[in-house]
Amino acid sequence: MGAPALLVLFVFHYLPLAGLAIAFEDFRPSTGIFGSHWVGLANFRYLLAGGDAWRITRNTVGMNGLFIAANLVVSLGLAVLLNELRDRSRWLSRVYQSTMFLPYVLSYVVLTNFVLTFLESNTGIVNHLLRAFGGNGVDFYNSPGWWPLILTVVEVWKGAGFWVVVYLAGIMAMNPQLFEAAALDGAGRWAQIRRITLPLLTPLIIMNVLLSVSHIFNADFGLFFQVTLNSPTLYPTTDVIDTYVYRSLTSTGDIGMAAAAGFYQAVVGFLLVVGANWWVRRRSGENALF
């Protein structure tokens, strides 16, 4: 019964693995993967020599690190808050939960529109407010320094609702008797959260962070390409491996270097997730992913 799905995975996930060889070739579409000239590490040397490798690695890992931390704090905090209100304000807490989830269903193209509405230099809401309070407008789309903050806010705004639902589901699965017993022993709200809710959520938190770490080398293309309007002046802070590979493939047409960057991304990302998993397994075996 699993055959159709296994076949799709094979074609779209396993077959491309053979294409990893392109990173070591002077690839020509006319000769294909198996007929192109083998050049060893030349593509990688070219990538490193350009100085781009460090910048895109730093941006990818740095921004993803920011996202993971911000998302964890915000979604965990909101889930705990929602849980405290859940039993006595069912209706309201459902409304909160739904509104938080809402941005998750929007596409990055739509999000780009929202961000423009806020940050555009003339009519944008933020500049409107800045000027209303006597300040000067900021030309956000030409100021790379602002974008780590902007993209983190956008990412948390879009994604937090999903993780709130996940954590809330985790909290709801906990045995209520634990909380009743703790309350009898005189544990207040805060003590219950700290001593019961958070420790019991730890496996879920570890899994979330492990999954995020496994993607720390894969930036969200939509976020970095669309939301920044692919503005070259922002590249110092917003150019990540994914946007770099896309550009090398489509505009500069350097397939070999794009493949080399992609290969680097795949291998280091894989080592990171295996390493993180190994580390978690050593500390608390049952929390490891595999």
Place this chain on the structure above:
Amino acid sequence: MAQQASTLDRPRPAVRSRPRVDVPRIVMHGILTLVSLAFVMPLLIIVSASFSSESAISANGYSVLPRQFSTFAYRYVLDDPSAILRAYGVSILVTTVGTVASLAVMSMLAFSLAQRSYRLRRPLSFYVLFTMIFSGGLVPGYILITQYLHLQNTLLVLILPYLVSPWFVLLLRTFFSQLPDEILDAARVDGAGDWRLFTRIVLPLSKPALATVGLFVALVYWNDWWLGLLYITNDKLIPVQLFLYRILTNIDFVTSQSQFAGQSLDVPIQTLRAAIAVLAIGPIVVAFFFVQRFLIRGITVGGVKD
């Protein structure tokens, strides 16, 4: 702040003697109300902008309620509706076919992986999991699809790459494996084969999971512009999101040109962009409101482990 912390620390009173005014609760409601507003406000602003007049926005900026109610932007878009209707058609077709097919093949795989007696359970689970942690990346996939499979400029290229998502397969597997064994065993004793068991018992019992995963898959298809950007050059096959993307980039182009020439345009730029965004959001938000009551029951994430 210190005062709030100390009230939070107070032991929770027994149900009957609960005080009328519960300060921490009010504070928490306050925080959550503000947060919720922050989450919906941009949406309200866009909807309101799409119903405002362009001049009002240029003069006074955006607002939560429309300034000078106007449907001009929508009339402007729908003046020549053929392009956007076709984009809608492509997105609706891809989303429906993709979601149904994806749910079908993923739940079939998840069902076999949920069978404890299945001999290949562990290796196949690894086969699925491995695709989550190692991939060939953009270039090999792109070359496979364009040079070897020749799928560019077909509707299939908008459907097939997203058909099986390992994460959802594992989610469904967990849900299936938590169904009570007694029911499945009883059906087996009554002579039901795997296929009958799957379609008559497992699927009907799994509506929350199927609805949730279905919503997520539909989201992926409806919101996709990436596959279109890579593989579609034929104007007749572009989906809604790519249509919006093109309008965005074209407006950018148009405004930069007009600023250069020092003249204003009669294209309602701000409101037009808002109107297209609202049209691109529409169906998926409606779907979200139908499915959201299943969300908590549907997302059982404990399930990545074997």
